[in-house]
Amino acid sequence: MTDILDLLSNVSFWIAVLRIATPLILGTLGVLLCERAGVLNLGIEGIMVAGAFAGWLAVYAGAPLWMGVCVAALTGAAFGLLHAWLTVGLALSQHVSGLGITMLATALSYYGYRVSFPKVSTPPTITPFAPMDWLPIPVLDAQTSLTLLALVLVPVISYLLYRTPVGLAVRMVGENPQAAEGQGVSVAWVRTGAIVAGSALMGVAGSFLTLSAFNAFFFNMVNGRGWICVALVVFAAWRPGKALLGALLFAFFDALQLRLQQAGDAALPYQVYLMLPYVLSILALVLVARKAAYPQALMKPYRKGER
Amino acid sequence: MNKRRQLLIHTTAIAALATLAMPGLTFAQAKLKVAAIYTVPFEQQWVSRIHKALKAAEARGDIEYKATENVANADYERVMREYVAGGNQLIVGEAFAVEAAARKVAKDSPKVSFLMGSSGKPQAPNFSVFDNYIQEPAYLSGMIAGGMTKSNKIGMVGGFPIPEVNRLMHAFMAGAKETNPKVEFTVSFINSWFDPPKAKEATFAMIDKGADVLYAERFGVSDAAKEKGKLAIGNVINTQDKYPDTVVASALWNMEPSIDEALKLVKTGKFVAADYGKFSTMKFKGSELAPLGTFSTKVPAEIVKKVAAKEADILSGKFTVKVDDTTPKSTAK
Numbered sequence: 001m002t003d004i005l006d007l008l009s010n011v012s013f014w015i016a017v018l019r020i021a022t023p024l025i026l027g028t029l030g031v032l033l034c035e036r037a038g039v040l041n042l043g044i045e046g047i048m049v050a051g052a053f054a055g056w057l058a059v060y061a062g063a064p065l066w067m068g069v070c071v072a073a074l075t076g077a078a079f080g081l082l083h084a085w086l087t088v089g090l091a092l093s094q095h096v097s098g099l100g101i102t103m104l105a106t107a108l109s110y111y112g113y114r115v116s117f118p119k120v121s122t123p124p125t126i127t128p129f130a131p132m133d134w135l136p137i138p139v140l141d142a143q144t145s146l147t148l149l150a151l152v153l154v155p156v157i158s159y160l161l162y163r164t165p166v167g168l169a170v171r172m173v174g175e176n177p178q179a180a181e182g183q184g185v186s187v188a189w190v191r192t193g194a195i196v197a198g199s200a201l202m203g204v205a206g207s208f209l210t211l212s213a214f215n216a217f218f219f220n221m222v223n224g225r226g227w228i229c230v231a232l233v234v235f236a237a238w239r240p241g242k243a244l245l246g247a248l249l250f251a252f253f254d255a256l257q258l259r260l261q262q263a264g265d266a267a268l269p270y271q272v273y274l275m276l277p278y279v280l281s282i283l284a285l286v287l288v289a290r291k292a293a294y295p296q297a298l299m300k301p302y303r304k305g306e307r
Numbered sequence: 308m309n310k311r312r313q314l315l316i317h318t319t320a321i322a323a324l325a326t327l328a329m330p331g332l333t334f335a336q337a338k339l340k341v342a343a344i345y346t347v348p349f350e351q352q353w354v355s356r357i358h359k360a361l362k363a364a365e366a367r368g369d370i371e372y373k374a375t376e377n378v379a380n381a382d383y384e385r386v387m388r389e390y391v392a393g394g395n396q397l398i399v400g401e402a403f404a405v406e407a408a409a410r411k412v413a414k415d416s417p418k419v420s421f422l423m424g425s426s427g428k429p430q431a432p433n434f435s436v437f438d439n440y441i442q443e444p445a446y447l448s449g450m451i452a453g454g455m456t457k458s459n460k461i462g463m464v465g466g467f468p469i470p471e472v473n474r475l476m477h478a479f480m481a482g483a484k485e486t487n488p489k490v491e492f493t494v495s496f497i498n499s500w501f502d503p504p505k506a507k508e509a510t511f512a513m514i515d516k517g518a519d520v521l522y523a524e525r526f527g528v529s530d531a532a533k534e535k536g537k538l539a540i541g542n543v544i545n546t547q548d549k550y551p552d553t554v555v556a557s558a559l560w561n562m563e564p565s566i567d568e569a570l571k572l573v574k575t576g577k578f579v580a581a582d583y584g585k586f587s588t589m590k591f592k593g594s595e596l597a598p599l600g601t602f603s604t605k606v607p608a609e610i611v612k613k614v615a616a617k618e619a620d621i622l623s624g625k626f627t628v629k630v631d632d633t634t635p636k637s638t639a640k
Contacts, residue, residue, distance in 0.1 A: 110377065213503075219348045220502075
């Protein structure tokens with residue numbers, strides 16, 4: 001027990017928590033935007049791969065780091081547009097379309113990588129974002145500016161959703177598209193906009209892995225982080241503030257298991273520790289999200305004039 | 308059946324037989340057709356060594372080489388059969404997760420030779436196995452690590468605890484213990500071959516606990532060591548050129564002796580099921596301790612001397628590094 005207390009009082013532990021949480025915060029906000037507008041976006045895993053690849057490639061080709069982030073966002077937005085066309089325009093199954101996007105975006109990224117680098121033995125590297133040493137806030141000063149962006153986006157998106165007409169429109173089309181249409185809100189446009197914006201955030205989430213957490217692109221490096229975000233949105237009951245909390249909680253358990261696993265007196269097989277963040281997140285989900293009010297029109301395609 | 312049709316069938320049969328026999332006739336002159344199937348990208352350390360050896364054979368003009376990377380285990384058998392049907396004479400790959408399927412394909416294709424990475428036994432008549440038995444240089448790199456650590460704490464981050472990883476970790480630990488009996492180890496696995504951000508996190512956690520030499524089984528470990536000003540020991544590939552002030556030494560795997568042996572046997576029609584493990588040992592130049600390079604003056608002379616003596620003992624057969632495939636455990640508190 002004292003070991004764990006020691007651990008928690010260690011500042012580098014909290015630095016790790018925030019660093020692990022960053023892509024999850026960005027990704028969860030992205031999923032949240034889509035789902036608030038009533039569209040499930042299972043394309044996230046693939047969009048994160050595409051964002052990680054495109055952002056990194058841009059920087060490798062000589063673009064500044066922030067331009068790389070923009071490229072990642074645009075790549076994400078492009079796949080979002082495709083998802084919107086399939087799920088809003090054609091009103092197809094959101095599950096199938098999302099999984100299709102994941103496979104397409106993943107495969108295209110790998111293909112693009114191999115075409116660009118047919119003969120490398122180790123992946124080429126870039127110079128990633130540097131920590132914000134100038135910031136006089138402990139823990140945050142060891143993070144890169146992408147983490148700051150993620151943290152700032154939480155209140156911004158919260159404000160957008162709950163305090164602006166645009167946010168109201170997004171929430172309306174996710175709750176009751178018929179009523180929204182009756183008020184003169186174009187369900188198709190609002191949903192499309194939300195999906196595109198959300199997918200852009202997913203792209204940025206992916207780019208964090210290649211532009212900040214690491215300096216090269218690897219196949220399979222997103223490694224399920226996208227799926228975690230989909231679950232975290234449920235945990236967060238579709239609220240940005242709770243999404244931040246959920247991402248931090250998951251990262252907390254992940255950072256903790258890495259340290260517990262390494263202790264010499266670890267009594268359990270290492271797999272149990274690796275499982276810890278997932279198991280505890282499911283537990284939290286059960287306890288916290290049981291009463292969560294999900295967007296009423298989630299996963300229901302809206303066809304104009306249909307009852 | 309009329310006569311004309313019979314004639315037609317006969318001529319077709321003869322023509323077909325002739326074309327079938329043709330490759331046999333021109334066999335000696337033609338380049339050997341070799342195909343490789345990898346479950347991970349070419350950049351993966353392990354696979355990169357096989358790919359490199361085959362690329363070298365291709366560059367020499369010995370073989371016609373085709374390869375597929377990142378094949379899912381579920382697709383592995385299909386890709387194998389496609390390459391068999393494509394007329395390849397030697398199939399190289401990794402059977403670890405698809406043993407049963409790969410061996411079935413070999414059974415169904417007796418004319419094709421198979422050289423597969425496997426922890427299992429060879430299967431007569433045409434299924435040979437190889438593995439990265441590079442525990443010898445791993446032991447030597449451990450001796451150097453033991454001599455370089457000041458905190459007497461060494462961290463090791465691995466992908467999965469499979470025999471190929473475990474045996475190198477154990478050899479490394481035994482080597483470190485020889486030069487520094489006080490040394491303690493922390494071990495962790497990240498359950499992924501490709502998640503450098505996660506490997507970095509695991510390494511940072513070890514450095515927090517005092518580790519100052521890190522065993523870099525995965526990409527990402529050396530990066531974390533570099534960021535924190537600690538040292539790293541490389542494995543399978545040499546990355547010192549990318550981390551000149553971080554990577555002290557590396558245990559290298561050379562796949563060339565295994566590949567060249569297999570090519571020679573296939574070419575002369577003498578390929579039989581065998582265990583190619585020995586071709587990965589130092590004696591056969593299948594593995595080596597990478598030159599110390601930027602660290603040649605930084606490693607204590609006494610350690611360098613001990614390592615050289617041990618290397619001579621290994622080559623002469625006086626010393627054998629124990630192969631231990633069990634999952635390594637942390638010894639640090």
